[in-house]
Amino acid sequence: MMENLTTNAWSSENYIDLLPPNPIREPFANAWIYMNKHYTKFQIATFGSLIVHELVYFVACVPGILFQFVPFMRRFKIQNNRPETFDGQWKCFKLLLFNHFVIQFPLICGTYVFTEMFGVPYSWEEMPAWYNLALRVFGCAVIEDTWHYFLHQALHDKRIYKHIHKVHHHFQSPFGMTAEYAHPAETLILGMGFFWGILLLANHFIILWLWVSVRLLETIDVHSGYDIPYLNVFHLIPFYGGSKFHDFHHYNFNGNYSSTFTWWDKIFGTDSQYKEYCAKLEASKAKKGQ
Numbered sequence: 001m002m003e004n005l006t007t008n009a010w011s012s013e014n015y016i017d018l019l020p021p022n023p024i025r026e027p028f029a030n031a032w033i034y035m036n037k038h039y040t041k042f043q044i045a046t047f048g049s050l051i052v053h054e055l056v057y058f059v060a061c062v063p064g065i066l067f068q069f070v071p072f073m074r075r076f077k078i079q080n081n082r083p084e085t086f087d088g089q090w091k092c093f094k095l096l097l098f099n100h101f102v103i104q105f106p107l108i109c110g111t112y113v114f115t116e117m118f119g120v121p122y123s124w125e126e127m128p129a130w131y132n133l134a135l136r137v138f139g140c141a142v143i144e145d146t147w148h149y150f151l152h153q154a155l156h157d158k159r160i161y162k163h164i165h166k167v168h169h170h171f172q173s174p175f176g177m178t179a180e181y182a183h184p185a186e187t188l189i190l191g192m193g194f195f196w197g198i199l200l201l202a203n204h205f206i207i208l209w210l211w212v213s214v215r216l217l218e219t220i221d222v223h224s225g226y227d228i229p230y231l232n233v234f235h236l237i238p239f240y241g242g243s244k245f246h247d248f249h250h251y252n253f254n255g256n257y258s259s260t261f262t263w264w265d266k267i268f269g270t271d272s273q274y275k276e277y278c279a280k281l282e283a284s285k286a287k288k289g290q
């Protein structure tokens with residue numbers, strides 16, 4: 001047992017050695033060890049996850065909330081003829097609180113049961129290598145994107161659209177907070193895509209927090225309504241759709257059904273209207289430039 005622990009501890013040290021020295025390493029290890037020592041697994045999985053979700057969600061929304069007061073940022077707003085309104089943002093915030101605490105919190109409570117059932121470890125000693133975690137989070141994104149593409153398209157079916165997905169399309173020009181502005185049934189249906197990756201790929205509790213953080217940052221980015229060049233690290237990921245791609249879905253209601261990547265829309269041709277729209281924009285820009 002002792003030997004096993006030592007081996008695992010070394011493997012967790014090794015991964016850190018592969019990274020350049022960074023000031024976060026030690027405080028992060030200390031914080032993780034402290035958390036495990038002072039809180040039960042139930043408290044970490046339930047209240048810890050709720051805090052991570054709320055913190056990441058609202059902190060990620062802050063830049064977008066501030067941009068509306070900065071005239072310089074107006075040039076980066078994709079649908080700049082449709083500015084955010086106070087009423088719209090307040091309406092969005094109220095439904096978000098309901099969704100987060102009444103719909104999502106009970107689901108978060110279930111994560112503790114899942115980690116116990118499958119023996120998912122919480123300890124620092126069993127922390128997998130960073131590249132192992134990164135690959136698993138990428139796997140979660142691929143699975144979620146696939147689920148999202150097909151189920152999202154199904155929610156656009158005329159017979160059911162008005163009952164569920166219409167709520168998310170209330171904002172034709174989205175802003176960051178609208179990422180989770182949705183009918184409770186949609187939160188459950190599309191939210192399942194988040195959990196498939198966890199069920200298949202979680203080898204440590206930290207995967208839950210990493211994946212939820214990446215997914216929230218990504219969905220708030222694509223709903224931000226702003227396309228800011230060069231600064232967005234998500235655009236380094238091949239086939240990443242980004243804000244222009246999903247903003248078009250809200251503007252046009254048709255096509256661009258994927259959440260993260262562009263490949264499913266390319267394969268099934270559901271990005272054809274988007275491509276036409278981009279070509280038209282380019283042509284009009286070229287004309288103006290003449």
Ligand SMILES: [Zn+2]
Binds near residue numbers: 152156165169249
């Ligand atoms: Zn839609």
Ligand SMILES: [Zn+2]
Binds near residue numbers: 168174223246
């Ligand atoms: Zn959307």
